Amino acid sequence: MPVRSLALHAGYQCAHSGACCRTPWDVPVEARAHQVMAAGLASGQVRPATDPFRRGPDLPAGVVAILRRGADGACTFLDADRLCAVHRGLGASALPATCRIFPRIALTDGRGTSITLSHYCPTAARLLLRTDLPLAIMDAPPAFPPADYEGLDATEAWPPTLRPGVLMGLDGHAAWEHHAVAVLAQAPSAVSALATLRRSVAQLMSWQPGGASLVEAIAACAVTDELPSASPAFTTPQPPARAWAQARYVAALATVPDALRDVSDDLPGDEGWRLAGEGWPRVDHGARAYVAAHAFANWTAYQGDGLRVWLASVAAPLGVLAVTAARHCHLANRPLDDDLFVEAIRQADLLLRHRASREALVAGWTAGSDAPNETGPV
Numbered sequence: 373m374p375v376r377s378l379a380l381h382a383g384y385q386c387a388h389s390g391a392c393c394r395t396p397w398d399v400p401v402e403a404r405a406h407q408v409m410a411a412g413l414a415s416g417q418v419r420p421a422t423d424p425f426r427r428g429p430d431l432p433a434g435v436v437a438i439l440r441r442g443a444d445g446a447c448t449f450l451d452a453d454r455l456c457a458v459h460r461g462l463g464a465s466a467l468p469a470t471c472r473i474f475p476r477i478a479l480t481d482g483r484g485t486s487i488t489l490s491h492y493c494p495t496a497a498r499l500l501l502r503t504d505l506p507l508a509i510m511d512a513p514p515a516f517p518p519a520d521y522e523g524l525d526a527t528e529a530w531p532p533t534l535r536p537g538v539l540m541g542l543d544g545h546a547a548w549e550h551h552a553v554a555v556l557a558q559a560p561s562a563v564s565a566l567a568t569l570r571r572s573v574a575q576l577m578s579w580q581p582g583g584a585s586l587v588e589a590i591a592a593c594a595v596t597d598e599l600p601s602a603s604p605a606f607t608t609p610q611p612p613a614r615a616w617a618q619a620r621y622v623a624a625l626a627t628v629p630d631a632l633r634d635v636s637d638d639l640p641g642d643e644g645w646r647l648a649g650e651g652w653p654r655v656d657h658g659a660r661a662y663v664a665a666h667a668f669a670n671w672t673a674y675q676g677d678g679l680r681v682w683l684a685s686v687a688a689p690l691g692v693l694a695v696t697a698a699r700h701c702h703l704a705n706r707p708l709d710d711d712l713f714v715e716a717i718r719q720a721d722l723l724l725r726h727r728a729s730r731e732a733l734v735a736g737w738t739a740g741s742d743a744p745n746e747t748g749p750v
């Protein structure tokens with residue numbers, strides 16, 4: 373099965389930050405992994421500090437336990453040197469699927485497997501700031517050899533739709549994905565890229581079968597727009613408008629189950645927004661890469677119904693990122709810089725990729741207002 377990823381992600385390698393293993397989320401242990409890990413514990417090949425498995429009557433099908441965590445929230449298999457005792461003692465193949473696959477997020481369809489990353493992983497988040505690699509899709513990325521990456525299996529699904537009732541076909545979907553990444557690569561800012569994509573979607577809504585192919589129609593969409601000199605958002609990169617960003621953040625937050633709510637989810641104040649705006653121009657290329665990482669291998673293309681829903685699914689990450697950036701600037705009391713940006717990216721993906729209900733997100737994007745003729749986000 374061919375594999376594709378963004379070139380930025382193609383060299384991803386776990387740097388053992390330990391961030392994912394210290395996050396107090398539930399890691400399910402499947403029967404196969406449980407058997408191997410239990411054998412490793414019995415033989416002494418693996419030595420956790422405490423009983424590592426939490427069992428219960430309410431586990432999902434196929435799951436025999438949840439990894440227990442210490443008082444600090446860390447998995448009991450995590451060594452003091454931030455290495456995993458299971459990985460070290462038994463190899464990566466012994467790990468539960470969640471551990472083996474994180475931070476990879478895969479979409480498999482008739483074209484092969486497309487892999488993007490969860491940037492809650494700080495190593496993945498920092499890749500978005502690389503300027504020595506093109507923002508482009510590449511085949512056979514070295515970091516992701518052919519394998520079963522699980523994720524969304526759309527091999528039996530209909531291709532994504534352009535609008536309700538009109539299929540794009542896999543070639544149309546692939547052309548759109550390339551167009552979106554090209555727009556994000558070449559636009560002068562993340563905000564202008566989103567505006568260009570919004571115009572592309574509006575242009576394609578009138579496409580009808582029987583004339584030019586959809587691939588040709590996508591090729592006719594502008595990759596960059598003429599710069600309206602009156603708009604500073606197009607000439608000097610700026611974060612998206614505060615009200616626009618907060619609306620997307622609040623909508624995403626509303627889908628988070630109560631058990632995963634956090635007091636730190638409050639909206640940032642004026643000073644946070646001022647500091648984020650001050651530093652945004654130097655990290656805007658990272659924001660474009662972040663949106664591209666949501667545009668590529670995008671599950672909503674299959675789970676939603678049409679490019680308008682897809683558009684809302686790539687607008688949301690930019691809005692959420694602007695809010696988390698303002699919050700981190702406020703907490704650190706300094707303008708947005710690379711380190712704050714990485715933390716903001718991590719929190720944005722923690723919300724969108726891990727805490728939010730995926731079903732509710734797609735439902736909200738379907739009912740939402742990111743219609744292609746909307747003026748925002750500038």
Ligand code: SF4
Nearest residue numbers: 393447449450456471
């Ligand atoms: S089993 Fe290993 S990789 Fe998985 S959460 Fe625990 S320490 Fe991390």
